Amino acid sequence: MANVKIFLAILPLFFASFHGSTTEDSHEFDWNKHHDNKELKDIMVAVNERCPEITRLYSLPEKEHENVPKTTVNNNKLWVIEFAKQPGTHVKGIPEFKYIGNMHGNEVVGRELLLRLMDYMCTAYIQQKDDDRHINWLIENTRIHIMPTMNPDGWEIASTSDADGYQNGVSNWLAGRANANGVDLNRNFPDLNKIYYKIHNQPNHPNNHIDQHFEVMQLLEQANASVKFERETKILMSWLHTVDFVLSANMHNGDLVANYPFDETLDGSAHKYTASPDDKTFRDLAKSYSYVHRKMGKGGAKCEEKEKEFKDGITNGANWYSVPGGMQDYNYLSTNCMEITLELGCDKFPAADKLQELWLDNIESLFNFMFQVHTGVKGTVTLPDNWLDETYTNIHVKDMDSNSDIDHDIIPSKDGDYYRLLSNGRYVVSAVVTDKNGDEVARCDKNVNVNNDHATSKRQVEPKQAQVVDFDFTDSSCAKKNDAEYRDYYYDVRDYLRNMLNRGNKYVGY
Ligand SMILES: [Zn+2]
Incomplete structure (x- = not known):
């Protein structure tokens, strides 16, 4: 009883x-x-x-x-x-x-x-x-x-x-x-789907913040005068x-x-x-x-x-x-x-x-x-001070239940915190650090079980924060790679896109 x-x-x-x-x-x-x-x-x-x-x-x-x-x-x-x-x-x-x-x-x-x-x-x-x-x-x-x-x-x-x-x-x-x-x-x-659909089968394509990769505002407006x-x-x-x-x-x-x-x-x-x-x-x-x-x-x-x-x-x-x-x-x-x-x-x-x-x-x-x-996971990415101006970080997720990568990374805020909503399941969550050319220079992988039961049913017992998964590149668990280990994470497809749209590249900062 x-x-x-x-x-x-x-x-x-x-x-x-x-x-x-x-x-x-x-x-x-x-x-x-x-x-x-x-x-x-x-x-x-x-x-x-x-x-x-x-x-x-x-x-x-x-x-x-x-x-x-x-x-x-x-x-x-x-x-x-x-x-x-x-x-x-x-x-x-x-x-x-x-x-x-x-x-x-x-x-x-x-x-x-x-x-x-x-x-x-x-x-x-x-x-x-x-x-x-x-x-x-x-x-x-x-x-x-x-x-x-x-x-x-x-x-x-x-x-x-x-x-x-x-x-x-x-x-x-x-x-x-x-x-x-x-x-x-x-x-x-801006119709970013059309761009994403064109590139999503290419290796190492950007899969987030598409317009910031592609300076798309200007490109779209120039490519199609009817877009206003x-x-x-x-x-x-x-x-x-x-x-x-x-x-x-x-x-x-x-x-x-x-x-x-x-x-x-x-x-x-x-x-x-x-x-x-x-x-x-x-x-x-x-x-x-x-x-x-x-x-x-x-x-x-x-x-x-x-x-x-x-x-x-x-x-x-x-x-x-x-x-x-x-x-x-x-x-x-x-x-x-x-x-x-x-x-x-x-x-x-x-x-x-x-x-x-x-x-x-x-x-x-x-x-x-x-x-x-x-729901999902959240955390903080900590980088050594001297990386801050020269690198980008993406939070990448692999779904271990389907053994497939989720083709949508998110990026931490300028304070280093990130939030990755995910449904229940087993995942590998990775912080991937790239240089400005899109080459991967450091990476940290963590196995995570997501269980959102605290926040998905109507009768919740107690509200809870998302599970915390931090990445600290200042300690040895997330060390920077040697030059020989660099590989493409993102390839630079700006030229490809510019040719596709056959226009210029002046950035419009929205
Ligand atoms: Zn409506």
Whole structure:
């Protein structure tokens, strides 16, 4: 009997009940209405003022850059609120997470959920209730960035497209989807897939931060005069390269499913399963949202009769329909960040009286997904001081269960910390140090068993950090190689790419 008692005692500690306390956070704001762009900003300011120790409100870009606009086409700013123990700074060992809502201006559920989420987290922090201690753990151990709208101009177009006003919902399926220039932002990111698909069978090809290897912005713009990056796209790209994000979701409407990379097919066909090198991990990440959602993972969740059901409430993006130039694949190929796309319901702009139900559908998933940033492995790479300016480090992973290399390395932050999300299994995790020519000069391999059970089920016992795997090249376990042992890790394919695109090479620093 003793064991049973312990079991019962542990269960409610985590995710005890969001439902019980959901009404207590509505002390100040009305969550049964849609919030316009001014009200959205007011809520963010109010949350920041109520929780100044753990939040920071900022607009993008944070640093001026000649190539990065300061506002959207209609002069709106893109606002972000950050939750962290030390807002405003990256802390070594603390992973960076983001949620982005309302990329398509007429898909508004994410926007409202994220506003309520930030208020809910702030309230949990102030009240310090035992039921909410996992939320406070999350704030202590994560840097969470929340952008409720990426397309405020589109929202304005959508919300004025209905003569009866928008609180009763908007039925127009397309008005406000694009930005004020009429461009779909989720088709407007650099199409790195096409480059990756061209090189991925070549030996020693770069498999991460593709545009930084290839200076791709300029190349793409020159190679194809029709490519023009929108103001919102440039602002987002600059943000993605400023913060070392590890995990992200961007929120849409029009269906009910968690969508994971790749989003673009290899051969240009309209629908074909296109696995990314991290397919296994991405499927787990998508399930961490869909399974905990009240409806998404339950089956039968389809918006049209003729549509086929999404098994487990997840889908490979390209298998559903191919999206070239999407933000999700850009995150994966251009940064360390693994992003999924959440479709939060059939109705793109539902009536305001549906928002409470949508909140209850999503609240546990919203937290469970954030906890996934603490899965896989993390650690620090320590290099001798005299290597710092002359080397690059990649974190490479070999999956020992399938005996295959995962063709997607990540790179440590400038502080030396790294985060490698991985699904359960046996791996060899390696820190590979190269010189500027891409020649491997040092390498350290570690056998790792990943067991994410602490963060993948709904009823978690206690939140935990990801397993720590450090690499120290200042001691003998990770020594530098002799010159004779050098080998190509990356070959320099810039010339190849330049020839392919038949253009120049001036770097554009996004
Ligand atoms: Zn959308």
